[in-house]
Amino acid sequence: MFSLKRIAKTALILTFLGGLSLLVAYMLIKDQLPSVASLKEVQWQTPMQIYSNDGKLINQFGEKKRIPLKLNEIPQQLINAILATEDDRFYLHFGVDPIGMARAILGQLTGQNKGGASTITMQVARNFFLTREQTYIRKLREIFTAFHIESLLTKDEILELYLNKIELGHRSFGFGAAAQVYYNKDVNDLTLAQIAVLAGLPKAPSTMNPISRPDRALQRRSVVLQRMLASGYISDSEYQAAKSAPITAQKYGTEIDLNAPYIAEMAHQEMISRYGKEQAYTAGYKVFTTVPSTLQQAAQKAVVDNIFAYDQRHGYRGVIKSLRPFVENQLTDTTSSDIEPLTETEISQAIAHVMTYERLAVAVVTKVLDNSVEITLKDNEVATIAWENLAWARDFINDDSQGPPPSNAKEILSYGDVIYVETINQGYKLSQLPDVSSALVSISPDNGAIKAVVGGFSFYQSQFNRVTQAKRQVGSNIKPFLYSAALDHGLTLASLVNDAPINEWDQSTGTVWRPKNSPPEYNGVVRVKRALAQSKNVVAVRLFRSVGMDNVIPHIASFGFSPDELPRNESLALGSASLTPLEVVTGFAVFANGGFLVQPYLIDRIEDSFGNIVYQANPAIACDSCSQLSDTESVTLDSLQPTPKYLQENTQTTEQKVPFRKAERVISAQNAFLITEALNEAIWGADWSSSPGWQGTGFRARTLKRRDIAGKTGTTNEAKDAWFSGYSRHLVATSWIGFDDHSRNLGRTTANRNLGDNQISGTEFGAKSAQPAWISFMETALEDIPVEPFEQPQNIVSIRIDKKTGKLTNRTDKTSIFEYFILGTEPTEYVSKDISNEIFNQNKSDPLKEIF
Template identity: 55%
Template sequence: MKYFKPLFIAFLVSVVLGIATIAGFYIYLKPQLPSVEVLKDVHLQTPMKIYSHDGKLISQFGVKRRIPLTLDQIPQQLIDAVLATEDSRFYEHPGIDIIGVMRAAVNLIVTGEKGQGASTLTMQLARGFFLTREKAYIRKIKEIFIAWHMEQVLTKDEILALYLNKNELGHRAFGVGAAAQVYYGKNVQDLTLAEMATIAGLHQAPSILNPISHPQRSVARRRIVLLRMLDENYITREQYEQAVSAPVTAKLHGAEIELSAPYIADMAYHEMIDRYGKEEAETRGYSVYLTTPSNMQQYAQQAVVRNIHDYDERHGYRGPLKQLWEAPKVNAIETSKTQDSSFESETTSTEQSFVPDVIDTSYRWNEQQMQAALDDIQTYGPLVPAVVTETAQQSIKVFSQRGQHIEIDWDGLAWARPFINDARQGPDPEIATDIVTEGALIYIRKRDDDPSLWQLSQFPDVSSAFVSLNPKNGAIQALVGGYSFYQSQFNRATQAKRQVGSNIKPFIYSAALDSGYTLASIINDAPINQSDRESGIAWRPKNSDGKYDGPIRMRVGLGKSKNMVSIRLLRGVGLDNIISHLSRFGFNPKELPHDETLAIGSASLTPMEVATGFAIINNGGFAVTPYLIERIEDIDNQIVWQAEPEIACHKCESNSTDEKADNSETDNNSHVKLAPRVLDPQNAFLVTEMMRTGLRANGSWTYKTYWQGTGWRARNLLHREDLAGKTGTTNDAKDTWFSGFSPDLVATSWVGFDNMSRSLGRTSANQYLLNKNPQKYNWIGNAMVGGEDGARAAQPAWIRFMQKALDGVPEKPFFIPDNIITVRVDRTTGKLTQRTDHTSLFEYFKKGTEPTQYVRPDEVYDPYIEDEGQPQSEPEDIF
């Protein structure tokens, strides 16, 4: 008893001193301790994600990759693996594990080293949020106090959820959700036990234990995690044995991109930066939903890429990237070109050549050497680097960057006649070695007509852009800024101001309609020769085809894209009035040329500006504003911003903008904002009618009144009546355009070189491609012949896009506004007529502008009678 009492007193004194010491430390450190209340509403840094209109992931922006998960979204086995390894008594201690602390103290006394931290899961979380990883006594004391506070403020489940979502786990993955994606390309729910154990083991030291950088260390750590799970009875011996022997399957995975559309992703990213600032936009976990449906974007991208290759390949092959090896020259018999695609040799009694018994192939590179060379070559779009390993008469074999041995037949080679310059190509190839030789480093791509086959290809020199809008509200339906964002981030759809050529003419004709002209007005299509006495320079504009039709109706002038008619309309309306009218379509009057060249397209506009202008014509005169982001959601999937576009709605004009719009025009019953009207609906309709003429064959071949609009291929290939469009070509074909629309979709296509001094040139016939399918390739494809223009270079992308976008969409007539009437007029003079034969047709007019004079008999011109001397009275189609 005499020993017990002193020991008891000593114990009490020690306890009091310990409590006093702890209290002293707490009082001393309290001002330095952060408030853990912030953890109740903590915002983990989570990347911004960009989605298509239908919810497909397009891109992800942010340094830290994190997929926040609730505790019930994380598999129990993964939770068990973390608890067993990091803190098996997590649910039992108050944030500080006394047993662990005592174990660390004993280790320090015995070894003199701070080898064991004794940190609980809560203490680790406290350090991660508020402290550093420095091994110092004062840091450990702070860690203990903060952990204790955390246990008072948060529940155990809340602490565990924060821990599993916050910790860095290597390769910029934060939290177990992101780690599952980065290392295995899976959702966390789909992980195997071995994969869960691997991720659980990363918490100790992700930089040296991750399975990509250090697979052997990762396997050893995984074994420790599985042993701890076995010790804690979380798994059976059988599960342990199976998981511990599992192979390492981890490899670096990117975000699960479902739609690659980097140009629109970049646009959305910069809009978010402008709205929220870089740090908040990239770290608050915003989900950005665009107006662009994934299928429409894919249609546009496929159309642009194929059209670029078609143009580039019909202008010839510029040769391989490099020659990796040359076949040695041997004293062999000369091979001859044969018709049966085989090599044959002949010998004569007077001339014998030495043929070795064993052919030396040591000069050829092996697969490892070829793969090393191919791995250094950048891939773009559909292009795959490859090495030619063998050539036959009309085929080659290649080894691709993907490790495949591929044979390319003559259909995949025959296009590759030599490129001389933009306007000249060399002779058609006859055998494979006319194109490439063994050892050539080339690009290949899958064939457009049969994706199971491959063809020779090359990186295109030419550029392109494409924009599609919903004309009712300006929503961007598709946008392509170039061939490859990874080769050039310059967005030609929104940043490239290029001369628009004849794409300006519908807007010029709109101004003419506002000044009293009609679709039946007669304008003289005759040459213009204007001299400037001061400069001594004469301006002699020409029609693109070099032909002049004399006096023609205004509808025909736009359909045939007559430059002389457009210039004379500008003169009739007045330059200032034209510029003022063009500003209604959103074109900046300060950037428009203040001279007569404006009438034939010297203005420079972006494809987006052009498409927006045509949307106004399409929708009946409403100035809609293009927009890309439909809504923004926060990390909790709550909408924080919703687009409220101004809409085009004819039936809404008579109502207050606060009232509900008609369902047939707005597609919903929500409150809408009416877009400002900038053009009379009658004017917009009449321009649309003239643009419809440009896409079809008009008149009658039999009665000598036949003529084609410059965009006739569109109707021939799309087989629809509800289309309107306009080609555009500048001087020397440096810029080519095609813009057009159906009632609910507007699209603009541009093709040209980034180097504005280069012309798109012309092509001669590749006879092999023409013979293969002359009808198809003369209309659309890589064997078109002649000078490049809007119809040949830019229109094919528009056609291919519309073929997909309108597939299954019923034809729909364009909206006909009030006060539009039709009257029968004479085909030649545009005057009223009582004839009902092929010399007359029906024409649209705004009520009150229709002609009042009838054509005199001596004014009637009948080309059939003039040519054949046979009168006819059979009526033909209107317009």
């Protein structure tokens, strides 16, 4: 009895002394304790995510991978696993577990590991406010900080912080990110075995993770499962099933829904410019771009298909390398005594050491027959390339020459060749890494929203974005802007211009300047509209002279081009200006929207990690009908968006209020309409009723079977650059193709007899080289858009004229057509029966005389 009293008394004294010691310690270090009030409003360091307009993830940027979750979003079985493993009495203690603390102290005194003393609350204190240094002072700070946390937050709030903050290896923080990194799953889709693996990671995420140390992860998983069983969280059958399950983890990247790296990088750079790298990478911004995934995918396919088509019609440049030297008359398989058979190791190593891009895969030729080859790909996949997918591969000699078409597979490939192949129709086609570059960009002419960007064949081959960074000569893509200036200075679509050679002595260079049509054909006197449709070079020069350089350059610059980038000489009429595809498509948008200059923009809105909108785009709108709105009036974007609903079917919208902004009008609606009519003629215009017949340079776009489109080809001197820019009422796109090496031109090809009639041959230029990508893109982009003719503005009249003279006529046969005029500029004279003298004897007031 005495001894029990003595023990009790001693315990009370020790407890008092211990409490007094804690109080003294607290008083000594309380000023050094962190304020835990910030835990009420934690700003998670989460990566920036870039999305398409319809909510598909394009990419994410930031070192820390975190997917913040509310406690009710986390499966109970994962919570149970954490509690059983880390702190089974979490909901019973006050931040410090006396039983756990006593066990840890006893373990220190006896030299036995009795487990750690840290509770979940103490770990939250350490992870948010303290370091991991092993000192008694740091431990005391941890204990006192835990007391403060428990007094401020509920148990559920503390547990939620822990589950989102804890480091779990491979740059994953929190269990939401860990589920994605290790299993590519949402936390609610994890199995019990996978939950147990993740619950075991907090102890040592670097040495117990299932990727680098699957053996230790397996042991740790067993411990977690045993504790869950002992705590009654799982049954014995569940325990046995999970314990026997294999370790299935592997490292997964971010689950990308839309692979659009050029878009991602553009948005990435804009975010850094707005917020700085540190904030952009850690604040958890969700960046919604203006790009619909369907249009972006269509653009990427169009560009890559067109690059492959161009590259392959110019010939095969050869294999990547050969694993076996060529032996004259060698057999085509391993039966030859002169050839050492390839081993699986050789094949797999050869494939692994070659970079792949886009649709290109690497393969090794393992058998060559007369009309096919057998190949081995990654993971020992064996396939056959049929003759129709080899027959294109005649030798590349140079950009202008190709060798003879091959007659059998042995002329192309040999045993042991390492080659590129592309996947087509569930089969494979011999391919190669293209030399040529290309780009395509599309915007909405109504507000400048970017709808698609493809900056090259592959971002992983070259991060140079040719849409925004490549200044290339635009060739005949400049002509619509020049013709627009001509319409503003007295000409009409029916005015006559002399399509005849120009020979002019240039005293400054001591040479004769002879601009030529392409092809070098001249038709004498032609109407302005037909000259633009046929892209007559000498007519463009005559128009430039008629309007005058001091009038032409400011007019062209009003379409958004820098005057400093427009050459101050007549070469400008032939497209010597160097512009980016984004600048070109912005200029063409002015014609599509009726005369307004819109500014291209990529980011529609930015949300913070809580889903609050912190930025909403407020583009200027090309909209005549919006003139009744004042500049200070606030409206929703949806009500201002002139783009039809059928273009917004899959887009995410917002009711965010923004001030109305009207785009600047830079040309009249009448001027824009007349140029659009001429560019529609470039596609649909033709006349075979007389010899020689003619059709517009963009006639290949007729395959779209749309009358509500307009466009213009463009080819520079020596065909170093080829362009096609075109539009419908609500979508504009520009396609460019050329070599990054400015010394190379696009060259020419001869027909390959192996490929039949449906092939492109001859000299490369805008219609052959760039327009196919535009057509392919627009085929998808216009698929669900009803035909919408360009609206005829006020003060435009349609009058029947004579084709040859542009004068009025009463005839209704093939010699006449209807033409549009701005009211007051229409012809007043009727064509006479004998017009031969009228054409070449104009009065001095006629602009035609000056042009001649």
